[in-house]
Amino acid sequence: MPPALEIENLRKHFGGVSAVDGVSLALESGRIYGLIGPNGSGKTTLFNCITGVERRDAGRVAFNGERIDGLKPWVIAQKGIGRTFQVIRVFPELSALENLMVVTRGSRAAARARALELLTFVRLEGLRDEYAGNLSYGQQKLVEFVRVLMRDPSLILLDEPAAGVNRTLLNDLLDAVRRLRDRGKTILLVEHDMKVVMGLCETVFVLDHGEKIAEGPPGVIQTDERVIEAYFGR
Ligand SMILES: Nc1ncnc2c1ncn2[C@@H]1O[C@H](COP(=O)(O)OP(=O)(O)O)[C@@H](O)[C@H]1O
Numbered sequence: 319m320p321p322a323l324e325i326e327n328l329r330k331h332f333g334g335v336s337a338v339d340g341v342s343l344a345l346e347s348g349r350i351y352g353l354i355g356p357n358g359s360g361k362t363t364l365f366n367c368i369t370g371v372e373r374r375d376a377g378r379v380a381f382n383g384e385r386i387d388g389l390k391p392w393v394i395a396q397k398g399i400g401r402t403f404q405v406i407r408v409f410p411e412l413s414a415l416e417n418l419m420v421v422t423r424g425s426r427a428a429a430r431a432r433a434l435e436l437l438t439f440v441r442l443e444g445l446r447d448e449y450a451g452n453l454s455y456g457q458q459k460l461v462e463f464v465r466v467l468m469r470d471p472s473l474i475l476l477d478e479p480a481a482g483v484n485r486t487l488l489n490d491l492l493d494a495v496r497r498l499r500d501r502g503k504t505i506l507l508v509e510h511d512m513k514v515v516m517g518l519c520e521t522v523f524v525l526d527h528g529e530k531i532a533e534g535p536p537g538v539i540q541t542d543e544r545v546i547e548a549y550f551g552r
Pocket residue numbers: 332335336337355356357358359360361362363364
């Protein structure tokens with residue numbers, strides 16, 4: 319089986335900044351991966367290039383063995399890649415349930431059933447009729463997270479899902495991510511909290527100035543000289 323996602327020598331620059339500078343990595347299906355690196359190291363840009371939101375300058379991205387670089391974002395989404403954004407994008411004046419139902423999938427009844435199932439998945443079913451704008455920040459992030467699941471993607475990219483989320487909701491989120499993995503989904507998440515990364519990820523990729531400087535189990539990564547230098551050395 320080809321990797322769920324394979325990136326080869328991906329490059330993206332903005333003016334004089336090499337946001338992603340020749341990154342290669344591969345994700346096997348049914349695993350949870352971490353993507354870490356200091357602010358501005360290219361994590362979000364990498365997500366944007368994978369999902370077609372940004373046009374890459376060079377390199378290759380293959381999803382289940384099929385090239386997807388150069389495709390439009392909605393085509394890539396339809397193929398089975400879902401992602402959340404670093405900045406929350408819920409509709410405050412729609413209910414939690416409606417926020418999910420905007421991602422239509424077959425009939426309205428089917429979308430509603432799926433949306434309810436997903437809210438239950440993260441224990442938010444009791445808040446289904448609440449305006450999203452009235453939910454706590456953490457609850458909004460959970461709504462956004464499960465909205466990504468409406469289309470049942472096989473690869474899920476999460477951009478700082480835990481940031482600003484309280485302990486209880488964080489545990490619900492982490493538990494949901496593990497259950498997705500147990501159902502065969504592949505997950506790549508950007509996360510700053512090393513405790514979250516250690517508890518969740520089998521393999522971590524480290525970016526610095528757009529380059530992948532390390533890759534391995536989180537325990538090993540934490541003691542890597544280049545990684546320590548990237549975080550604390552300047
Ligand atoms: N749309 C953009 N226009 C110009 N520069 C950008 C843009 N997006 C990102 N950058 C720059 O690319 C680099 C990587 O940014 P980003 O991918 O957001 O990093 P991270 O998510 O790791 O914090 C930074 O120097 C950032 O300023």
